[in-house]
Amino acid sequence: MEFIVKSGTPEKQRSGCIVVGVFESRKLSAVAHQIDEVSGGAIGAIVRRGDLDGKPGQTLLLHNIPNLPSERVLLVGCGKEKEFTDSRYRDATAKAVTALKDTGATEITSYLTELDVKGRDIFWKVRQAVEVSESALYRFDKLKTKSNNNRRALRRVVLAVPKRSDLGPGEQAINEGRAIAEGVRLARDLGNLPGNLCTPTYLAEQAVEIGKLYGLKTTVLEKADMQQLGMGALLSVSRGSRQPPKLIVLEYQGGKAGEAPVVLVGKGLTFDAGGISIKPAANMDEMKFDMCGGASVLGAVKAAAELKLPINIVGIIPSSENLPDGDANKPGDIVTSMSGQTVEVLNTDAEGRLILCDALTYAERYKPAFVIDIATLTGACVIALGAHASGLLANHDPLAREIGNAGKYTYDRIWQMPLWDEYQKQLDSNFADMANVGGREAGTITGACFLSRYAKNFKWAHLDIAGTAWKTGKEKGATGRPVPLLVQFLINRARKDGADMDT
Incomplete structure (x- = not known):
């Protein structure tokens, strides 16, 4: 067009x-x-x-x-x-x-x-x-x-x-709009592909293609690489699948050398049957959308590269399937994450946080300015916010405000939830450092509490997009959210006054 x-x-x-x-x-x-x-x-x-x-x-x-x-x-x-x-x-x-x-x-x-x-x-x-x-x-x-x-x-x-003086700003707006729209299109296309086509390997191949197109450094860690790094949480999820897991990393260097990057971490669960804690059959086909967080990271990085934003960005996508198998995680299993912390897997369907926690630990090596993870993490977020707003939880209020402002400007809105210490107690385990679920109450918050234990060394925010990443019913399909929010956040950060911009 x-x-x-x-x-x-x-x-x-x-x-x-x-x-x-x-x-x-x-x-x-x-x-x-x-x-x-x-x-x-x-x-x-x-x-x-x-x-x-x-x-x-x-x-x-x-x-x-x-x-x-x-x-x-x-x-x-x-x-x-x-x-x-x-x-x-x-x-x-x-x-x-x-x-x-x-x-x-x-x-x-x-x-x-x-x-x-x-x-x-x-x-x-x-x-x-x-x-x-x-x-x-x-x-x-x-x-x-x-x-x-x-x-x-x-x-x-x-x-x-209205005026000829508006032509210049209008052309710039078209350039930004087209870049964001193409990023959204990529995220929607990937999300809409079925799980037999969009596997972790396919997702990695798309990242490599984007890297070639824009001259980005692309790294794909294989199972052996993750074993060497001690990513026991991520690898435990992939054990039930015949598809090999991937940790996909894209590095965009638009800013000064050595400048701390913004790190985007996207959940890339290309199909989620729930594992041994298997999901109900009804609407299970929609679990192909469980990789929409990873797809949004690819879309946002692509848009930023298209716009040549003067900022450094790292996109990290842990990718796997979650299926039942004789070697799959079992309720009660205990796994050791890359950080060394142990996790009791009480529910194998709470797998997103297991692949994300190792990716968050991996993000530390980039000495990030900020880390934002994006995930279709909890059904509880759909109950709380429906399909209109993504849930936001953060350990740094200024970062949360920036994300909120970007969401308001793009109409890709968020709603911030509390991340109070009192909720952490729900993750207590008798047998490991923590459990991977905290019960029915405050499920979105306890999911974020789990991730926060792996984000103590940097400024971090978590976007739960379980209600906004795709539509169900007659209009079933991926939405591409929150690519507009993420790109606007990056645009604001790239501007000299980005951190103070009131949008």
């Missing part, structure tokens, strides 16, 4: 379709009003007939509007003007693209970017338009023998800006 920014009045635009907003109670936006005047009141007359009231989600496609060179005009309901927020803007943009993707329009000119969104400038609106449009057009049909190629007739989106 090609995106460009353009400044000009709507009545002079030759386009397959002009997209304008209409607010509730049939109030035309400023641009819609301009078109109405040029057309001799045609738009207003249609709206007054009641074809579109302006409520959120409504669209109306018009043809042959008088005195307009454009072939079509799409009216998009935007809700109440005073309530036109980030969410409404994103929804209106998505509705517009969805309504037009199956028409004959190969090019559209959107004036939704000129609508006033409280607290947001033209840069934000253009970048969001790119990201939302690409997401709305996304299809995963590469494994279907027949695909409908006509579903993506749109090839060019022109995003209107």
